[in-house]
Amino acid sequence: MFTRLRNYILGFLGLAFITFPFLWLSLKYNYATGNVATVLNWAHGVKFFSNLTVAFAIVAILMALHYSNKKWNWSHPILLTLRPLAPLVEQPWWTPFLMVVVLSAAFYLDHKSLGLGCMLGIYMILALGLNITIGFTGLLVLGYAAFYAFGAYLFALAQQYIPGLQWWVAFPFIFVLGSALGWVIGLPCLRLRGDYLAIVTLGFAESFKELIGNLNLTGSDIGLSLSARSMVKAIPGLTVLQTTYIIVTVFLFVILFAIRRLYLSPIGRAWVAIREDEVAANSMGIDVVRMKLLAFAISAGIGAVAGMLFILYSSYINPATAAFEQSVIILAMVVLGGLGSIYGVMLGAALLYLIPEFLRDSQLIQDFSPNFSDYRLLIFGAIMVAMMLLRPQGLLGSHRHKHEIKRDT
Amino acid sequence: MNPLLHTSKLGKTFGGLKAVQSIDLSVASNQILSIIGPNGAGKTTLFNCLSGIYKPDDGDVFFEGINITGLKPYQICHLGIARTFQNIRLFPGLSALDNVMIGQFHRRRLHPLAMLFRSENYRNEEAVGYEAALELLDFVGLSEVAHTGARNLAYGLQRRLEIARALATSPRVLLLDEPAAGMNPSEAEHMVDLIQRLRGRGLAIILIEHHMKVVMQISDHIMVLDHGETIATGTPEEVRNDPKVIAAYLGKES
Ligand SMILES: Nc1ncnc2c1ncn2[C@@H]1O[C@H](COP(=O)(O)OP(=O)(O)OP(=O)(O)O)[C@@H](O)[C@H]1O
Ligand SMILES: [Mg+2]
Numbered sequence: 001m002f003t004r005l006r007n008y009i010l011g012f013l014g015l016a017f018i019t020f021p022f023l024w025l026s027l028k029y030n031y032a033t034g035n036v037a038t039v040l041n042w043a044h045g046v047k048f049f050s051n052l053t054v055a056f057a058i059v060a061i062l063m064a065l066h067y068s069n070k071k072w073n074w075s076h077p078i079l080l081t082l083r084p085l086a087p088l089v090e091q092p093w094w095t096p097f098l099m100v101v102v103l104s105a106a107f108y109l110d111h112k113s114l115g116l117g118c119m120l121g122i123y124m125i126l127a128l129g130l131n132i133t134i135g136f137t138g139l140l141v142l143g144y145a146a147f148y149a150f151g152a153y154l155f156a157l158a159q160q161y162i163p164g165l166q167w168w169v170a171f172p173f174i175f176v177l178g179s180a181l182g183w184v185i186g187l188p189c190l191r192l193r194g195d196y197l198a199i200v201t202l203g204f205a206e207s208f209k210e211l212i213g214n215l216n217l218t219g220s221d222i223g224l225s226l227s228a229r230s231m232v233k234a235i236p237g238l239t240v241l242q243t244t245y246i247i248v249t250v251f252l253f254v255i256l257f258a259i260r261r262l263y264l265s266p267i268g269r270a271w272v273a274i275r276e277d278e279v280a281a282n283s284m285g286i287d288v289v290r291m292k293l294l295a296f297a298i299s300a301g302i303g304a305v306a307g308m309l310f311i312l313y314s315s316y317i318n319p320a321t322a323a324f325e326q327s328v329i330i331l332a333m334v335v336l337g338g339l340g341s342i343y344g345v346m347l348g349a350a351l352l353y354l355i356p357e358f359l360r361d362s363q364l365i366q367d368f369s370p371n372f373s374d375y376r377l378l379i380f381g382a383i384m385v386a387m388m389l390l391r392p393q394g395l396l397g398s399h400r401h402k403h404e405i406k407r408d409t
Numbered sequence: 410m411n412p413l414l415h416t417s418k419l420g421k422t423f424g425g426l427k428a429v430q431s432i433d434l435s436v437a438s439n440q441i442l443s444i445i446g447p448n449g450a451g452k453t454t455l456f457n458c459l460s461g462i463y464k465p466d467d468g469d470v471f472f473e474g475i476n477i478t479g480l481k482p483y484q485i486c487h488l489g490i491a492r493t494f495q496n497i498r499l500f501p502g503l504s505a506l507d508n509v510m511i512g513q514f515h516r517r518r519l520h521p522l523a524m525l526f527r528s529e530n531y532r533n534e535e536a537v538g539y540e541a542a543l544e545l546l547d548f549v550g551l552s553e554v555a556h557t558g559a560r561n562l563a564y565g566l567q568r569r570l571e572i573a574r575a576l577a578t579s580p581r582v583l584l585l586d587e588p589a590a591g592m593n594p595s596e597a598e599h600m601v602d603l604i605q606r607l608r609g610r611g612l613a614i615i616l617i618e619h620h621m622k623v624v625m626q627i628s629d630h631i632m633v634l635d636h637g638e639t640i641a642t643g644t645p646e647e648v649r650n651d652p653k654v655i656a657a658y659l660g661k662e663s
Contacts, residue, residue: 258525265524266517273511276500285486285515285578
């Protein structure tokens, strides 16, 4: 792992070194003369990279978690000096420690970063949810954002008709209804062979988007907006946003925990078997249709819960949430991070959400193209193609060689 | 002895090609029935009909006297018929051990909540399954590579792993499709030994095999297929001297 981590760090530094001058530059257009002048501004470059450090830290942590399944190689030169710390690091203390650090970020992050944190958490949940179908079970889903939007609209509408509905009351229903929707959509296509699910979910997402864009009930094109204050009861002493961040983070942890345990259980084993060889899985006694449906329903349910969290955070929803673009972004996160790799897809979410956000702040890019985000989809497409060609297993490949439950010896 | 598995007039057609026609076979516990025949004779197709991968067009399959024709592969597996594949079909991304544990799947109770909270029962089941899988790997001689990914195993080991995986489903009938294919004589010798030990576990075995030495050595009965039809059945001795069999194989044996 450490050669990889080292390469990664070197790569990061190299990238920083090469790109820094460009980020530091900014272009000034002189309206009077029509000349373009370059202006050097250290602050822009420094700001960009200090932002990126956060992303870098997140990436490093996820990589460490991913590789913590393997034995640490203490004889590696980089780690030799840290050897006395071995007993400490190999203890499982740092998972709870990390959780505390991430949660307590609610207290010291500024307003903007908390917002980024909430959205990052939501994207991580979406990537984890989609990973169950695409990564574990090997079923392509192209319209995942529809379930995300479904959960969001469901919660937003419920808020309007049941004033004072609390999220902790609503979320089991949203999960169950989202799963049920997944089940209903999956049932006809999963009985057939081939990638019908991809096409059907794509069609479903598009028609769902049209539907909510045209119904008065769902506020047609404009969408629905609610008041965040009435939805999230702030923890005493914290702001609503801080509370929302904590809610999202706790959901992320719980979902991560649940998915990891399912993955390591016989159900997860069966999913992977179906991905690896459907015919053999069937012959080994796995009811393939049922297990695929289970995977897809859980995926859909998690997507719907992410939608609810999105409402808690943004208190606003419009049909664009169900757009194909959204589905592609989530798919790209999963593919980039590594199909089937739990920490990998979280890494993919971190990279693909944070980097465009930070680039948006970059002066140079704003000078060049104020509508940078218009090119997001193009860039994501290019990333996916490049990954498929260069590193089909994603940044962090999946390996499932872990057995946590053995007979006590 | 009552047959565990038998068929009557089993047939399967692809387009105009009669891949398998009116096959009657039966096999009982502790017995090895071998199916031989030239390439394209329909042996694998017959297995696919028995294991539910293909739905037979004609005839019936009976397991313990119950008609199981047209059941899904996983249902047939649950009843106690397991198989291996001629072109190895392991789960390459899973460890050898996990491959075997997949075979236990249908005997596990699936309570997602028990799995999430790792209930006492679930932990026990998982631990027992783990031990059982290790035992099976040991039985086929793979205990050293239990944690190796299936895709990294040598060819001969992959064939053994397929058998261990099939055994993990607790079958009463085992269908082996060319388990010694591509093996050198000493590996094939090991395979013969393994199949003998399988019989010793009380299994009924149907074996497709091209190695005549293997077939003649261990079969109780042999059935010869050509162009989807049975051209001879009997003990190894009877089949060896059957003129029709000699004719079918003339020029085709290399
Ligand atoms: N799915 C299929 N569709 C069409 N034809 C098929 C199919 N499967 C098998 N066949 C044909 O049926 C015939 C029997 O094939 P089968 O694989 O059962 O032979 P086999 O006895 O197993 O041969 P081998 O010794 O080469 O394994 C062949 O002519 C083959 O081309
Ligand atoms: Mg064959």
